[in-house]
Amino acid sequence: MKTILQKASERGHANHGWLDAQHYFSFAGYHNPEKVHFGLLRVLNDDTVAGGGGFPTHPHDNMEIVTIPHSGALQHKDSTGGQGIIKAGDVQIMSAGSGVRHSEFNASTTEPVNLFQLWVFPKKRNIEPRYDQRTFDINDRINKWQTVVSPVEADNALWINQDARFSLTKIEKSKELAYSNAFKGNGVYLVVINGSVTVNGTTLNKRDALGVWDTDSFTIQANEDAELLAVEVPMN
Structure with missing residues (x-):
């Protein structure tokens, strides 16, 4: 990772x-x-x-x-x-x-x-x-990922001309949430809209971002109530 x-x-x-x-x-x-x-x-x-x-x-x-x-x-x-x-x-x-x-x-x-x-x-x-x-119903992203952009029909999201996926979550303090790639080899650009979380030992605060690649999944720990955007994209 x-x-x-x-x-x-x-x-x-x-x-x-x-x-x-x-x-x-x-x-x-x-x-x-x-x-x-x-x-x-x-x-x-x-x-x-x-x-x-x-x-x-x-x-x-x-x-x-x-x-x-x-x-x-x-x-x-x-x-x-x-x-x-x-x-x-x-x-x-x-x-x-x-x-x-x-x-x-x-x-x-x-x-x-x-x-x-x-x-x-x-x-x-x-x-x-x-x-x-x-x-999108914001209540459908509490402590889980809500996919809002995806080329996959089953995701029931806005279609994009790329093997990419955009997901939003509102994670409550002390909760953990895993992210798993939709496409093999993709990376994820994780942005903290509000709040504070820890990923792989790195603390992210409001508007901080972390690019993650060379892994199929990772886990997020919420230090406080937080709102996140995960942008999964091909790396090349």
């Missing part, structure tokens, strides 16, 4: 006024040659968008883009005709495929929205662009 630790305090940071962004990997004006990606996970941004702020229409291609709001609401519109408002409990995915243009704006003019946006390299290139979103 191999691991790599990313402390929240060591992330790249950019404050544009309307956007306060924390970058786990090199992105835009932040470049760290030691933090470019984890396997096929290319981007993980922890964004806070001020009321009335947002990203005007811009292009993407050949990337799987997943958005997970933590608070507030985000409004999306794209060139496939996809549109909607997502909030905590919702997950959104967009396959940019052969090319798509989209915009993302805070749905409120006064309250901030905080979200994770993640980019994963696709399995097949130049597919027809697509958009989907779903509301």
